[in-house]
Amino acid sequence: MKKMSISSKLYLAMVMLFLYLPIIMLVVLSFNASNSTSVMSGFSTKWYVELFRDEETIKACYNTIILAVLTAITSTFIGTLAAVGINKMKKGFVKTSVLSVTNIPMMNPEIVTGVSMMLLFVFIGTALKINGILGFWTLFIAHVTFSLPYVILNIMPKLKQTDAHISEAAQDLGCTKLQAFLKVVLPSIRPGIVAGFIMAFTLSLDDFIISYFVSGPKFQTLPIRIFSMTKKRVTPDMYALSTIIFIVILILLVLVNIFQAKDEENKNAHKKGAAKK
16 A cells, blocks of 8 residues: 655645634634634533524424435435336336436526426415415425435345346245345335435525525524524624534434445355355
């Protein structure tokens, strides 16, 4: 293994500093004793206390988490079925077309997606004579729509790595098609499913542009709540909130990496055991 040169190490350190210095500053200032958002005047946890006293922010946080969890579950379920279906298609124009259409929400600018979905929901509301159609359900549909391609993108490589005849072998041993899928195929693509779930969760949690266009006054997500607060002076309690979100996402990513590493170790151990036999 080649050792990194001093210049390479310096370059890497500068890149890491550029990426993570703003986050470090945010975490440090969330413990600021004063209400300054730039000068540290002492250590205090009062902004975390103020954060949990803000009922509107807590409600928006609760709404965001509920929406993200439901979006992740729905996107993962539909995305898994879609990935399996696409993988079983024969190579050709139809499969290429389906993959291209699936990737459109990822390539399309978010503002275009947001405006187009808003127009669609308003049109449906007008046609069905429903007042105030924009709300939780329009947000939910929009979030599932833009999360699905990322779930499929995470599961497809795992399906390609899986032996195509493993399901047939399980059926020859007495399993039904459903049992073969649940007991053989599903465990082999589990890391991709978990990665897709985490991706859908974080995308829903983070989204602002599409949510801004398809949300109503009765259901507000956290990014929209924070945006509304930027019209005034931002207080350090938002730094506290951002720090909590960062730590939660960091813990989730660490757990996913540990899970995937253990899964790979188990697979390698199983292959070595099978080879010895």
